């Protein structure tokens with residue numbers, strides 16, 4: 001292991017000696033990372049959404065005795081997303097789970113009744129149901145955005161109506177009057193009248209205190225009751241229709257965090273794989289390999305040196321990038337140890353994979369190209385959300401990307417950056433297995449290809 | 453037991469037999485020249501002796517002492533300086549005082565004043581000097597040199613052989629390959645002739661002249677190189 005130190009020093013000298021390469025090695029992945037970040041935050045144009053309308057036909061929204069013009073929900077929604085009409089909840093759920101659609105929007109049968117109840121004294125909570133599969137933050141954010149904008153529009157229309165109803169009740173409390181409920185008519189004194197009575201009874205307070213106070217008491221209780229009724233009504237003004245979002249699968253952190261994790265993992269993957277594969281191939285290109293492995297350093301020692309080199313440089317570049325990102329997005333500094341852990345494990349697995357590539361190559365150029373050709377598609381495949389492709393293809397992608405450290409690395413770094421979403425343990429275990437497997441492959445490849 | 457010994461070594465690359473039963477024994481302090489046409493198997497033999505390649509058949513023994521190896525293709529880091537290369541390998545060899553051995557090698561190669569230059573910018577011959585110097589850093593019991601003098605100017609050649617003869621004089625076994633018949637004759641106490649993976653001759657330089665004269669009498673009066681070529685032709689190569 002004594003030799004490992006000197007070889008590490010040598011590789012850093014070579015790296016420093018090749019400023020163009022060093023810059024490319026760092027600048028290129030960061031450029032790709034930024035581009036990907038942009039691309040990801042845009043999202044695809046027309047997401048597919050399953051649409052189930054359980055509301056009986058010809059039900060109209062009726063607020064305060066006035067019918068709203070027929071709300072053409074279907075047209076409104078399907079203008080913004082590609083609607084896939086389904087006929088049952090089961091069908092909607094299955095489509096979401098399989099990833100065939102990004103989300104399902106369900107308008108329950110009692111939706112319009114509940115909307116109509118908003119302007120009564122027993123307002124219900126109108127709900128639309130949204131089924132989403134949040135295994136992917138891009139998707140989750142996308143769905144959230146669409147639903148929020150659709151609901152905001154619907155809510156605005158209803159809120160205008162309810163607003164005028166609400167103010168009628170408040171007027172009753174302030175000015176007093178007749179209040180009709182359940183076929184009965186109750187006289188309401190109102191705040192103004194109460195004040196007047198209080199003023200009138202004040203001079204004669206000691207003696208005739210009792211009846212006046214009783215009246216005031218009564219009003220107070222009525223007013224409280226009325227306000228109790230008005231309160232939920234007024235609450236509903238803010239958002240008449242509530243979304244009952246059911247997460248069918250997965251959980252995900254906010255999109256900025258996810259984009260940063262993608263950028264960091266891309267950077268780490270390119271720096272580590274290219275550096276390790278390239279510097280291992282350089283040993284062969286310079287014919288130094290046989291000279292080294294004749295007693296100066298073992299094959300395992302040489303691999304360990306390259307993996308260390310990859311981890312060290314990858315860690316430095318990725319941390320630098322993350323700290324740079326903190327300018328734009330708040331990242332919890334308290335989690336920096338988790339960042340280190342995730343980068344270390346991901347770096348080790350990526351370095352081992354790079355070593356496996358480098359061990360099989362004789363030339364730096366060839367292996368750099370190879371590293372790009374392997375890493376880039378794997379990275380992009382790892383970002384494909386379910387629903388963007390058919391379920392069978394998605395399964396194939398899932399198995400393929402599990403074989404390369406990019407996806408688990410991304411999961412680990414995402415988990416390290418933000419507490420939302422799945423934990424760090426699974427990805428770290430996955431990365432450990434990949435690191436060991438690739439190290440073994442690299443060792444074999446070195447024996448197989450390096451001896452004459 | 454001799455410092456290095458190969459017995460009936462066979463090496464195949466696919467269907468091509470690079471060595472077909474070659475044997476070689478060298479005593480301490482002996483200088484052995486390996487000659488033969490391109491593709492004869494010289495490099496293959498030396499790399500098997502160096503332990504880089506494994507023979508398919510036969511045995512190779514060395515008596516424990518380290519085997520130094522100077523490859524035909526320069527094995528050094530072209531992006532490091534002359535000094536960084538020497539220092540790296542001196543450290544990897546575990547020299548007690550790596551800097552002192554670096555100085556010694558810089559003196560031997562005459563590159564002391566170019567120590568800070570990137571190797572890639574040196575001429576081919578100067579790169580070969582460093583390649584040799586790196587191989588000489590370890591003081592092995594057996595030193596294998598694969599065409600060491602290629603690319604060296606006459607003065608540097610003389611320096612190289614002076615140094616190598618000095619090592620042999622102190623007991624190092626030296627085995628070198630060359631295309632220079634004169635060099636083989638002059639420095640090789642023994643000469644091994646390989647052609648197409650076969651060992652055609654193994655003996656002293658004087659004995660080789662005898663053998664050549666016997667095999668190709670009509671060319672025996674020409675210069676030795678021409679006679680040697682005729683000898684190979686007579687042996688079917």
Ligand SMILES: Nc1ncnc2c1ncn2[C@@H]1O[C@H](COP(=O)(O)OP(=O)(O)OP(=O)(O)O)[C@@H](O)[C@H]1O
Pocket residue numbers: 452465468469470488489490491492493494495496497524
């Ligand atoms: N790695 C290899 N793969 C396949 N064939 C090889 C390999 N190395 C050598 N050979 C073949 O083995 C034979 C002997 O090659 P070798 O390099 O030992 O010859 P040589 O005597 O050193 O030649 P030269 O004088 O040109 O250096 C040649 O036919 C060569 O093509």
Ligand SMILES: [Mg+2]
Pocket residue numbers: 494495496524598
């Ligand atoms: Mg050769």
